[in-house]
Amino acid sequence: MSIEVTEVSKFFGDQSALNKVSFKVEKPEIVGFLGPNGAGKSTMMKILTTYIQPTSGMARVNGYDIVADKQKVQQSVGYLPEHNPLYLDLYIKEYLAFNAQIYKVSxxxxxxxxxxxxLSAEIHKKIGQLSKGYRQRVGLANALLHNPEVLILDEPTTGLDPNQLTEIRQLIKTIGKTKTVFLSTHIMQEVEAMCDRVIIINKGEIVADKKLEVLRESKEQTVVVEFDYRVEEAFLLKLPKVERVVNTSGFVYEITFKTQEDMRSSVFDFAHDNQLKILQLNQKNASLESLFRELTTNIK
Incomplete structure (x- = not known):
């Protein structure tokens, strides 16, 4: 087991940052740790990298206890924090050589x-001359220097332009073929583009932990229909697999179904059986981002 977290809680004074968080991560696997700002993502990252200790609970990284085996955890983890600390006046190779001495690598x-x-094409430049995307590459290179089994990346794509995003995503996916990558983000699209699995945290508690393909399959489907006459929402709620019905304007309704099956035929049959004419009928699939919003806004 690359990462094992059991009932971890963290308090800062009276403020709860994490509340009995538990999860496991296997190797090789790219896991997205997703949540809104302030959900507890960075706190969990700092605990796993031994920067801070939990108030209660236990965590192991590569089999090492984060408290009892602190140094061994540090030796077996590559970490890229959200604010990538770099020496801007050093050349790329100088910076990596400096850290290589600490890690005692060749x-x-x-x-x-x-x-x-x-980084080969930019090797002649000082770090301060690099774009944000290449600075992130330097941070990743530094995290990989000692060939760790686990990479922990805190918001690795923050502030990147679209081209840089594509490059860093591909790099992380390549690394994830042989290593465990645990990355935090608040951007659902990043998880969809890079990860095998997603763990969603909100207000210090895990609210979802699923393989990405399972999460996709669980998406809702919304059908937008306009009839030629007003329909009582109670009648539409009797359709199979209906989650909710909203009358958006006039005779237009958004009917949300808890299924991936195309439900437009059911709406068409409803109209036919009730002698209604359909003026428009469109399918609108809910995105993973919509599911994320639901999980992180409807929690107590």
């Missing part, structure tokens, strides 16, 4: 991570 490994993270 010069050959420096060349390997430069090639792996696509």
């Amino acid at each position: 010069k050959q490994r420096i060349e390997e991570v430069i090639a792996l993270t696509g």
Whole structure:
């Protein structure tokens, strides 16, 4: 087990940041730790990297206890914090060589991570001359220097332009083929683009933990229909698999179904049976982002 978290809670004074959080991550797997700002993502990351200790509960990384085996955890984890700390006056290779001495790794490994993270073309530049995307690459290269089994990335794509996003996503996906990658984000699209699995946290509690394909299958489906006459919502609620009905304007209704099956035929049959004419009938699939909003706004 690459990461094992059991009943972890963290309090800052009277403020609860995490409340009995539990989950496990296998290798190789890319897991997105998703939640709104202030949900507890960075707190969990800091606990897993031994920067802070939990108030209660237990966590292991690569089999090492984060409290009893603190140094071994640090040696086996690569960490890229949200605010990537870099020495801007150093050249890329200088910076990596400095950290390689700390990790006691060979010069050959420096060349390997430069090639792996696509930094070769920029190697002649100081870090301060690099774009945000290439600075993130330097941070990833540094996190990979000691060839850790687990990579923990806190908001790795924040502030990147669309081209940089694509490049960093692909890099993380490549790394995730052989290592465990645990990354936090508040952007659902990032999880969809990179991850095998998503753990959603809200107000310090886990509200979902599913494989991404399962999460996609559980999406809602919304059918937008306009009749030629007003219909009581109670009648539409009797349709199979209906979750909710909203009369958006006039004779237009948004009917949300808890299924992936195309339910337009059921709406058509309803209209026929009730001698209604359909003026428009469209399917509107709820996105993963919509599901995320539902999970993180309807929680107590």
